[in-house]
Amino acid sequence: MNLSYHPLDLKLKHIFQIARETRTVQNNVVALLKDEDGIIGYGEAAPTRFFGEDVMSVMRTLVQSLDLLKDADPFQIEDITLYLKNKFPPDAAARAAIDIALHDMIGKKLKIPLYKFLGLRRHEGKETSFTIGIDTMEKMCKKVEEAKDFPILKIKMGFQDDIKVLKELRKITKAIFRVDANTGWTPDEAIQKLNLMEELGVELVEQPFPVGSIEPLKKVRRHTKIPIFVDEDVKDSKDIPAFSDAADGINIKLMKCGGIREAIRMIYTARALNLKIMIGCNIESSVSITAAAHLMSLVDYIDLDGNLLVINDPYIGVIVDKGKLTLPAGNGLGVEARDSIPLPSLQGGTDKLVCPC
The missing domain is CATH 3.20.20.120 (Enolase-like C-terminal domain)
Structure with missing residues (x-):
């Protein structure tokens, strides 16, 4: 599988304030897994400082997951996610992006919705x-x-x-x-x-x-x-x-x-x-x-x-x-x-990634 990603800055309709922070933009990362048949699985990380994650930490985790995912069987989700949890225990949002993308890809390969x-x-x-x-x-x-x-x-x-x-x-x-x-x-x-x-x-x-x-x-x-x-x-x-x-x-x-x-x-x-x-x-x-x-x-x-x-x-x-x-x-x-909002190109895959290390 070929992993690529891009930052996603979500602009809020209103200033968002809770008891411990205020923000106007949420900085996320979209991860995309592409297999040899061209099927693409979408995933997303929405990191929070409260749990010690941000966009840079998510991208570091994704980059360090490239080798594992390159030759992995997407149907072995349990093994893949367990390995990632052991290797990146604090990076839950980054792991969620991969987990979601794997589930999306499998559903598309089997031609059934995720819930099924x-x-x-x-x-x-x-x-x-x-x-x-x-x-x-x-x-x-x-x-x-x-x-x-x-x-x-x-x-x-x-x-x-x-x-x-x-x-x-x-x-x-x-x-x-x-x-x-x-x-x-x-x-x-x-x-x-x-x-x-x-x-x-x-x-x-x-x-x-x-x-x-x-x-x-x-x-x-x-x-x-x-x-x-x-x-x-x-x-x-x-x-x-x-x-x-x-x-x-x-x-x-x-x-x-x-x-x-x-x-x-x-x-x-x-x-x-x-x-x-x-x-x-x-x-x-x-x-x-x-x-x-x-x-x-x-x-x-x-x-x-x-x-x-x-x-x-x-x-x-x-x-x-x-x-x-x-x-x-x-x-x-x-x-x-959504057609009205341009998305980054998926071409190039991992060779276009820049490690934020």
Whole structure:
């Protein structure tokens, strides 16, 4: 297989702010695997500084994966992804790009969609939440008005007066609220706020505390009723058992765990521990968002809106209509390039790559 890649700078519709950072552009990398028959598998890495990755680290990992992939059988996904995990343990987003591209290629070679290759059913009609990032009261209200077609809103919190803002948002929408504190609260603060949120139609709360705060999570669960999900705390399946009695559910992201293979392991691990499951995302194009959407029949909650937050997604994949997700009809991921946005040439393959070492 011939591996090539190119950076993908996704421009956001609004300034995106959470409790720990602000940005206007998301810097991703698209990976392309091409076999001897000319079949191309698409993958994407959406790295985050929180987990120690960026575009340069992703490209370094891709370059260092060239020799392995050159002579590999794409159907041996388990062996390939395990090797990559052992060789590049911190580089989950980079590994996810390869994992997704392999799955896309195999689906195209077999002429079946990804969900069918995974033994799943085509699941239609599940609704994704739509994210409302931190901003001024006025701007957050405006964002909610713009998202009036979405029945579920994910409100980013973890800032001063966040409850006051949430109360104002409730006045202008009847949407279900999910709250993501992105590690921004203290335990006592969380208890107070979660109890207030019961009257505001909040369905669940994500990651109220910094990573590793197991005892604070247990304390909060004893004093509140709203389900608590962990996100940054669970990168892959080995992290889940520690939270079996400290949380109600987990948020799985392909970029956090390394791709589809590990996401499925996380799903079955969580089920064995009676934890609920959300599948989420970073700010991503339709490539990796569609890959995650193929798993939606296995999860309880969906938060796959990363491609809806940008203005220059160069791909067409999963369709979102009033929050409801519909998978594309094609083989593999079913993703196609958008003609109106030019893409870098695929010609030249690995001999055109420049190592960012």
